[in-house]
Amino acid sequence: MASDSGIPNRKLVSYYRAKLSELGYDYKIFAASLTGQESLNPHLQLPLTPDRKPERLMDLIAKIRPNLSSGFRNASDEDLLVDGIFIVGKKPGN
Numbered sequence: 001m002a003s004d005s006g007i008p009n010r011k012l013v014s015y016y017r018a019k020l021s022e023l024g025y026d027y028k029i030f031a032a033s034l035t036g037q038e039s040l041n042p043h044l045q046l047p048l049t050p051d052r053k054p055e056r057l058m059d060l061i062a063k064i065r066p067n068l069s070s071g072f073r074n075a076s077d078e079d080l081l082v083d084g085i086f087i088v089g090k091k092p093g094n
Contacts, residue, residue, distance in 0.1 A: 012072075012079040013046065016087060024092035033084035036060065043086050048078055057081055 013029060020027045030043035035057060044052055061080045065073055072080065 012075055013082050013085055014076065014079050016085065020087070020089055025089040026092075027087060027089035030086040030088070031082045031084070032086045034081055035083045039084065046078065046082070046085075048081070053077070053081060 017029060020029075029046045031040055031046055031048060032043050033039045034054070037054070037057070058077065058081070061077055065080070068075075
């Protein structure tokens with residue numbers, strides 16, 4: 001969400017999901033890239049099914065999770081796995 005701006009973005013997928021729901025949007029969120037991988041083409045709609053979660057990346061998440069700050073340590077696997085998203089949304093009442 002902050003690509004090429006020089007501003008770090010540490011918001012997880014769950015933040016955007018909660019915010020869109022709070023605002024009443026009808027939406028879909030797609031994974032555009034996964035941690036440590038190239039962009040996904042085509043993007044994958046979330047939530048990811050188990051067969052779409054590469055085992056090597058899930059192993060990496062399990063390995064680093066204990067070293068993360070508490071806000072990230074308690075995040076879902078999907079929140080840590082997905083590092084780029086694409087949102088399709090429709091405003092309420094439209």
